[in-house]
Amino acid sequence: MSSTIGTTPARQGLGGRLAAVARIVELGSGRIDPKTLTEAGQLLLRAGDRLKLSSEHTVVALAGGTGSGKSSLFNAVSGLELSPTGVRRPTTARTHACVWGLDGAGPLLDWLQIQWRHRFARASALDKGESGLHGLILLDLPDHDSIRALTDHEADRLIQVADLVVWVLDPQKYADASTHRRYVTELAGHDAVTVFVLNQADRLSPEELSECVADLGDLLRREGVESPVIVPTSATTGRGVGDLRAVLADTVARRRAAIQRLEADLERLVGRLTEAMPPEEVPPGAVSVDDARRIGLTDALCDAVGVPAVGEAMENVYGVRSAEWVGWPYARWAARLRPDPLASLRLNDLKDEIRGLTGGSVSAQPAEVDNAVQALSDGLTAGMHESWREAVRDAARSRSAQLPQVLSEELTEVAPRLDRVPASWRLLRVWQYLLVVLFVAGVAWVGTALLYGVFEVGEIPGGLEAFGDAASLPWVGLMMLSVLGLGLLTAVASRNIVVLGAAAERERLEREMRRRVTAVAESMVIEPVERELARCNEFYAALRAVRG
Template sequence: MSVGTTQTRQGLGSRLAALSRIVELGPGRVDPKLLTESGQLLLRAGDRLKLSADHTVVALAGGTGSGKSTLFNSISGLELSPTGVRRPTTARAHACVWGLDGAGPLLDWLQIQWRHRFARASALDKGESRLHGLILLDLPDHDSIRALTDTEADRLIQVADLVVWVLDPQKYADASTHRRYVTELAGHEAVTIFVLNQADRLSPEELAECVADLNDLLRREGVEDPVIVTTSATTGEGVDELKTVLADTVARRRAAVQRLEADLDRLTLRLAKAMPDSGAPVPLSSIDDARRIGLTDALCDAVGVPAVGEAMENVYGVRSVEWVGWPYSRWAAKLRPDPLNSLRLGDLRDEIKGLTGGSVSAQAAEVDTAVRALSDGLTVGMHEAWQNGIRDAARSRSAELPQLLSDELSEVAPRLDRVPGWWRLLLVWQYLLVLLFLAGVAWLGTALAYGVFGAGSLPAGLAVFGEAASLPWVGLMVLSVLGLGLLTAVASRNFVMLGAGNERDRLEREMRRRVGTVASAMVIEPVERELARYNEFYSALRGVRG
């Protein structure tokens, strides 16, 4: 095998490997018929490339009465295929082999029966060496009644390395041949030859006219540069010219690869037409940060992360009044039935009550909208099959996503009825100030009653509390206690709100982190796998083109 032929086979191997990848990636995206044909081509190519590269399979195909079998006998120099008036005369394919070494497995693959195999070199001493490596097949008539139930001709036309169409002057434009075969083999010029047989029945002028007409007809049907040979199997006219064409093909040892390349080219065009590459810029293996952040933001809104943070901050502010506020204000506030009324949060009120128990719930509709927005942004310009595939991947776990988000965030949502330890210390301090205030008021009352109004005399041990001179100092003490209590309440309130703000920021960051983790596992990763599949598919499609 020559270096050029080896390189050609390697190039074909790379294209077939790419086609194999398309078959793996295509289910659910590509027309099943195309995938089936691709799989069949892969099997056929694999089988043919494993078999003899030194033999070229040439199939003589034609309709009833074209003289195909007579031409087969004329080329082989033997009466191998039955001819006669009865039609069809060829019921099974016959094979004539020039050079038997290595041909057996190839003939087995072609399913040529043993009794229909003939060796040209062993039958005559003058075997033609220039045709060494040729396996010539005489196919059953493709338009016979038998052909309606026997697909042998169709099968061998599909697997032959070179197809020689034998046409007669009366039916060379026959619609069945052109519609079923010629148009399907457009693009196979390198491995297709057209023989206008029975040339002896026409005058030179008529023959030239028929050749020109056939040439125009073939070009209209997509055969860009048809090879047309005129022969007469009965007189031998043109047979040597046909042998020369066949000998050139056999000598190059490239027909098998060229046939597979032609089949692959045709299939590639159909794949490219069915699955056009829009060229839309799609990330190769990962979703960009902007889209990740956008999805996380949307899911945070769907699960109510901002509302949770705001609720925590507001509820902490209200609850702190019960512990660190001015006691007199707290006692007045206890007259109200529910401290949450002061928040004026409308519909959030019930949600905040739920949050007090540390639970979070995600809105399924909003979650679905966020996921759909991600997939829609990624699939702009894609083929519909891939758009649907990415949407399905994004929503593959959508049924469990809301509940998982809810469970995940409920683990970090704080219990808003908890009481920090420093609140309790402040409460003790405030009540101590209340006791001091009450003691001061009692002292003032005693001093007024006994020292100013002379209500009587106090026991010697308590006389100091009844002196009028103590009134200014006691009054100053009472005012100081009140001021200290008010200052403590204001300062504590500020510390509470500052701490609540910091806690809200910390909580929202943690919840966003968890939402991002869930989104990555349940939405991003399935979408990225589908995007990788999308890119691999079109990379393989470009590889098939060669």
């Protein structure tokens, strides 16, 4: 025997690593190769089934091609003629099992799908001196190069689930390409649960046997088997059978083969996952959407729906319309005698136009909305694996078709009512007309005083003597000038107050519209993106956990 099975310490946390594989299968759908996911799912099923079954038994499969002497070796190890031998092809059509210690092995043999008539138990009398093999389930598999598809499939299935695989090779075909390509290469990394037997050693001289063992070792190492265990045997003469039994007894005694096989399968899966999804770190900032990108998305969406334009239009219109209510009436009446410069503003239609900014024009700007969403996803996924970058991009755009319409509906609800007249405007208008009435009264007083007190055109009507006194003219003129000044001062002050109020209203409007845009962006863009980012991070965490 060129070497013995390695005693690599058991890797801790197999259950945790398998749980991580389950998370990878759950999270990796659509992100990694379906074939790799299928393999991971099959490993989980196999591990779950095997770990529930007898841990006191070790399943050892003798695998090999036709003519390798596999069945003869099976009989030699078991000490009984249990499996048919000969030159007929294929010799072994069904798997035979020899069990050392049948108690508790039934469910495991059922799981292995070994037919009842092909199960054999070593009687206690025959087991005398072989207590080291207690717990061994030795399988003689159908020839893997069988011309019968059924038996070939059965060999493949049992090679995948056996705790330890013993490859039985013969000196003439030990380098057979089909065996190495289909099985040995695939089982690279399974050193602890793979043994190679060079059978029919009696056909070689000692020098030839040494050369064959060395050549086979070199070949296996080139194929990824770092420390191959090679046992030369002869089923005919019994040479090396004791060494093979010792290897099997050591494996059975440690009760670790089942776990080691699952760990080896897990390592192979890790290699494929690493190849499919390199172990790059998730870029900083990709755990969630940071505040800067949230603000950037809101800014871009506000620009896309014209929030600044709506606010500016509202402020301008309020300023123009306020002149109708708080301006000095005489100035307004005088302006009517001149061409109206505001006619070009089409004030009657302005409300509809501004509402259009938060309505129809939003749906007319899907490209700008899409660009804003695209910029967010591109910034978050820089350096990510392509599959996750595409997944985050799809999540960001998952509701992009509805986004413009939703923005339109939200902003239409807060679009300014341009025909609304604040109560303060009405009060100021009443005050202005009160001043107009006082001024008109003053004019009437002056006229009466001139007619009856200065020009004495006749007798002043009874009860109006005070209005006809010429001495009152200076005081009435002073009152009229005061009324005019107060009216002008009120108009200017009111105008300034309205302008300041319009600016404040614009800020309030833009703040409310921005709040609504932020809420829509949060629910329709950021939340789907953060769910995908969380999925990505959970996937990488599971990948790190399964790597151990």
